[in-house]
Amino acid sequence: MxxxxxxxxxxxxxxxxxxxxQHLCKMCGKCCKAITTPYSHEELVELAKKGQEEARVFIEIFKKYDSIEAARAAVPDHVDNILQIMKRNKDFDISKVTFYYCPHLTKQNTCPVYATRPDCCRRAPRNGWTIFPPDCGxxxxxxxxxxxxxxxxxxxxxxxxxxxxxxxxxxxxxxxxxxxxxxxxxxxxxxxxxxxxxxxx
Ligand code: SF4
Ligand code: SF4
Structure with missing residues (x-):
């Protein structure tokens, strides 16, 4: 055998x-304008304090939206799509959901730190199941x-x-x-x- x-x-x-x-990217910028994680913001900060490198880099780079509505105002279809998919999880708790945006993204939707962008950007979309906007390239x-x-x-x-x-x-x-x-x-x-x-x- x-x-x-x-x-x-x-x-x-x-x-x-x-x-x-990489050429498939349409440079709509949506994935840089609304990002979330499986953790609440407090959990993420705690992980960063404990030395979890990915959490530390994430907290350092991305800025928190004040509310889900604020994120939705920036990229409605992307935020709604993420929430719809997250809701399929039986443990989904909307009070834990925080959206972030990248302050580096330019008005032309280019990345000025492309050469040194963090791993989470370098690998995105990480696999076939990473939640990206419906019209993503x-x-x-x-x-x-x-x-x-x-x-x-x-x-x-x-x-x-x-x-x-x-x-x-x-x-x-x-x-x-x-x-x-x-x-x-x-x-x-x-x-x-x-x-x-x-x-x-
Ligand atoms: S959502 Fe897709 S097409 Fe738009 S910038 Fe991100 S990777 Fe590119
Ligand atoms: S570092 Fe660059 S690729 Fe990553 S979210 Fe910011 S603008 Fe987008």
Whole structure:
């Protein structure tokens, strides 16, 4: 049995290792004008104080809108789209939602700190599920990313089925690990995508 599980399936890998098609950006500036995180502002500040680098950089760069309405006034479709998608989460709590904007963005929607922009900008859209405006130039790219991930997950599930034919302690010759260990590795690869529905793919 030839089992290949070298396809990367972590959230990060798909954006970082791709040849990123920056030319797809229409420079509407919407993604720089309304940004949110899964944390409340207080939680984010706390994480930054504890030395979490991504939180620290985020707090340092982005400025907080006074209210959701203020963010909506700047980019209505983007803010409504984000809220609509966030509401699907059963733990959604609107009182925790804070929107931010980037003070660097120019009137022409260019980034004057492009060479040194933070990682969160460098990687955006991070994967096929990152919430970007409905008319973002990356919409088609994100669709292809989602399809690519789904295809990989489906292959991994096929490998899992094949592994069911073996005892847990059977050593897979070409990998020198047991079927049980390999199943564990494959399940770990699938797990990060469960929040996007991987169980149903
Ligand atoms: S929302 Fe999309 S098209 Fe608009 S600036 Fe951001 S990446 Fe570019
Ligand atoms: S640093 Fe540049 S790319 Fe990042 S949000 Fe600001 S203007 Fe946009």
């Amino acid at each position: 030839d089992i290949h599980i070298s396809n990367t399936t972590s959230h990060e890998d798909y954006a970082i290792y791709d040849n990123f098609p 990356f919409a088609g790219w994100q669709f292809m990313q989602r399809e690519r991930v789904k295809e990989t997950i489906r292959k991994l599930k096929e490998y899992l089925l094949e592994l069911e034919l073996f005892d847990e302690d059977y050593v897979i010759p070409e990998r020198n690990i047991t079927a049980g260990e390999l199943k564990k590795i494959i399940n770990e690869r699938i797990k990060p995508w469960e929040e996007f529905g991987a169980k149903l793919w």
